[in-house]
Every structure is written in structure tokens, then in C-alpha cells.
Amino acid sequence: MENYESDIEKRMETAWGQDFPPVPKTQIKNSWSELESTIRSRSPKRSFKWAIAAAIMLLLLPALYLLSVDRSTIEINNYTQLDKEFILPDSSIVILKPNSTVSYNKKFSKREVALSGQAFFDVVKDSLKEFTVETSRTSTRVLGTSFLVTENEDLEKTEVSLYSGRILMSLKDTENRRSWAIIPGESFLLDKGKVQVKKFETDLSFSAGNKYSDLNNIELEKLFHFIEERFGYQFETNEMTKNKLVTLRINKSDSLGQILKVLSLINDVNFEINESEKTIVTLKKEKK
Structure with missing residues (x-):
């Protein structure tokens, strides 16, 4: 029984991921006519049940047709x-x-x-x-x-x-x-x-399904480019970001704010986000 159910589940999963042409109107019409004649031949007490069955059959007809199609x-x-x-x-x-x-x-x-x-x-x-x-x-x-x-x-x-x-x-x-x-x-x-x-930096990517990326002595501006593509923001670079190297781990689940907070601590700078223009400005940290 378990194997049978597993097989059905696999078939349903395969079918669900595919697109199939609609059921021909003639097929629907013929199926409806058959069910209608069957309903009329039954006693009034059972007609309601057969009407429900007919409605269910019409709903399931595309699914049944979908499962019967064998594509290459x-x-x-x-x-x-x-x-x-x-x-x-x-x-x-x-x-x-x-x-x-x-x-x-x-x-x-x-x-x-x-x-x-x-x-x-x-x-x-x-x-x-x-x-x-x-x-x-x-x-x-x-x-x-x-x-x-x-x-x-x-x-x-x-x-x-x-x-x-x-x-x-x-x-x-x-x-x-x-x-x-x-x-x-x-x-x-x-x-x-x-x-x-x-x-491009092969380590600086989550495309391969990695949950994190360990970066060792990567140029800060290359990391900025990765952040721009990932989050849709543009960095405004200046002298404070040139020729800077960073070493850190970035998790796939990290938000833009989390990454900028770590970079702020490493480089002793502040990052200001302009949400309306989708830009990020690097500012010198004010001494307290």
C-alpha cells in the first residue's frame, strides 16, 4: 500500500510540474450527456447524489486527462x-x-x-x-x-x-x-x-546553493558590487573605500543592514542608506 501511494505521489508531482492542453469541449459535452442520462434513469431520491457526483467528475476531468497524457x-x-x-x-x-x-x-x-x-x-x-x-x-x-x-x-x-x-x-x-x-x-x-x-569571484556567490560565503582579503569595492546585485542598491564610493581589503563570512540569510553593520565595524566607517534613491554613502565615523 505504501509503495502504491508513493508511486501515485510521484506521478502527481511530475504531472503538477507540467503544462497540458485543455480538455476538448466535445469530450466534456459527451461526458456530461452520459452522466445526465444516468441521473434521469435513477430514482428521484438518488438524483441529488448523482448530481453531486457529476459535478465532481467535471472538476476532476482535467486532472484525469492530465495524468493520462504521456509526453516525451x-x-x-x-x-x-x-x-x-x-x-x-x-x-x-x-x-x-x-x-x-x-x-x-x-x-x-x-x-x-x-x-x-x-x-x-x-x-x-x-x-x-x-x-x-x-x-x-x-x-x-x-x-x-x-x-x-x-x-x-x-x-x-x-x-x-x-x-x-x-x-x-x-x-x-x-x-x-x-x-x-x-x-x-x-x-x-x-x-x-x-x-x-x-x-568574477567564485567564492562571492550563493548561486551554487551555499548557505554562506567565507571571504579572505577581498577588495571592498568588489564586495560592494556583490551587495549591489544582491540587494539592488548603488554604492557611492570615495577615498575611504579604495584599496581596502576585508575578511569576513556572509550568510545567505544576512540582511543588507547586518552586512553593513559588520563592514562598518571592520573599516571604522558609517554607511548611510537613501531608500528613495536606493543608494549607500560611506561616511567617516565621528569620534565620540
């Missing part, structure tokens, strides 16, 4: 505000970010994944089969590595950041057959048709 493509959506972690058929791990979608062939024989939005991939190494992530504009090919893919179709922008291993980037443009080999600590950025490869 599996699609996983994340409509929540939290990261969604799942395992692909080859045991590779995917951390799907909010408002993002991943789809792949049910057999997964070619290890190909289509992405819309943002996801972190920790790919199991297979020397015989490449792992490919396709977005609307780029193709990322790897054998075994961990990387973050971010696509923004509205801004025509795609960014791939590599944390370990190696990846080969190419554009979905028949006129441009060039490829880019990316190493750990580099990001491939495609912005409105222009390609740029830039460096």
Missing part, C-alpha cells in the same frame, strides 16, 4: 520565490531560480537541457557524453562542471558564470561560428549581440 518532454517550472533543487536522470543537480523553466527529453540520452530564466548546474562527468544547456541565444557545452546560466530575453542578455571545470560557449548564429573556452572564475556575457568575457 519533461518541463519543470519554478513559480515560487525560492530556489528549487532537483536531480536530472544522469544524477546532475539543478538549482532552478524563481520564475525560471527547464525542459529536457524524458530519455535524456543526449544530455540536453533547455533553459528559460536562471539555473545553476552541477554536472556529473561523463567522458563519452557532453552536457548541453540551450537558451534562446547561446549554447553551453560541458563534460562535467558547475556553472550558472542567466538569461533575460527582454533585455537580450545571457550570462554564464563558471565555478569549476571547463565549458565551451557558442552563439546560435549561423554567421558567427566562433566558440569561447571559459575557465573557472570567468563569466561569458552576451549583451545585445556583443560578447564579453569577464572575471
Whole structure:
């Protein structure tokens, strides 16, 4: 019994994560006609019960149809505000970010994944089969590595950041057959048709699912850039922040105020937040 219930739960979970076409109107009409004729043939005392049963059947009909559909493509959506972690058929791990979608062939024989939005991939190494992530504009090919893919179709922008291993980037443009080999600590950025490869701090990220990040002698202004992206504020830098190095641990759950309080103590400065303009100003601490 437990195995049966577990199997049903798995099937329901898979079905819930997929989109299916609506039930044809003719199918609904035929089902209603059958139930209506059955109700009429019953005694008046039982008609009410059958009416309820008919209503329930109509409500359940889309769900029953949903469970009966067998598709070759599996699609996983994340409509929540939290990261969604799942395992692909080859045991590779995917951390799907909010408002993002991943789809792949049910057999997964070619290890190909289509992405819309943002996801972190920790790919199991297979020397015989490449792992490919396709977005609307780029193709990322790897054998075994961990990387973050971010696509923004509205801004025509795609960014791939590599944390370990190696990846080969190419554009979905028949006129441009060039490829880019990316190493750990580099990001491939495609912005409105222009390609740029830039460096980033691999430790300064929670994209890989880390609960905290230990930073050792990192430039303060690089940390500012991370805070700007994470919280949506802009730092106004000055002489007090240049060439400063900091060592600290940042937890994923830390708020902007908590991080600024620690930085204030380390650097003997004050940070003033302007909520209306979303800016942060560094001020010299007044001596008491």
C-alpha cells in the first residue's frame, strides 16, 4: 500500500510540474450527456447524489486527462520565490531560480537541457557524453562542471558564470561560428549581440546553493558590487573605500543592514542608506 501511494505521489508531482492542453469541449459535452442520462434513469431520491457526483467528475476531468497524457518532454517550472533543487536522470543537480523553466527529453540520452530564466548546474562527468544547456541565444557545452546560466530575453542578455571545470560557449548564429573556452572564475556575457568575457569571484556567490560565503582579503569595492546585485542598491564610493581589503563570512540569510553593520565595524566607517534613491554613502565615523 505504501509503495502504491508513493508511486501515485510521484506521478502527481511530475504531472503538477507540467503544462497540458485543455480538455476538448466535445469530450466534456459527451461526458456530461452520459452522466445526465444516468441521473434521469435513477430514482428521484438518488438524483441529488448523482448530481453531486457529476459535478465532481467535471472538476476532476482535467486532472484525469492530465495524468493520462504521456509526453516525451519533461518541463519543470519554478513559480515560487525560492530556489528549487532537483536531480536530472544522469544524477546532475539543478538549482532552478524563481520564475525560471527547464525542459529536457524524458530519455535524456543526449544530455540536453533547455533553459528559460536562471539555473545553476552541477554536472556529473561523463567522458563519452557532453552536457548541453540551450537558451534562446547561446549554447553551453560541458563534460562535467558547475556553472550558472542567466538569461533575460527582454533585455537580450545571457550570462554564464563558471565555478569549476571547463565549458565551451557558442552563439546560435549561423554567421558567427566562433566558440569561447571559459575557465573557472570567468563569466561569458552576451549583451545585445556583443560578447564579453569577464572575471568574477567564485567564492562571492550563493548561486551554487551555499548557505554562506567565507571571504579572505577581498577588495571592498568588489564586495560592494556583490551587495549591489544582491540587494539592488548603488554604492557611492570615495577615498575611504579604495584599496581596502576585508575578511569576513556572509550568510545567505544576512540582511543588507547586518552586512553593513559588520563592514562598518571592520573599516571604522558609517554607511548611510537613501531608500528613495536606493543608494549607500560611506561616511567617516565621528569620534565620540
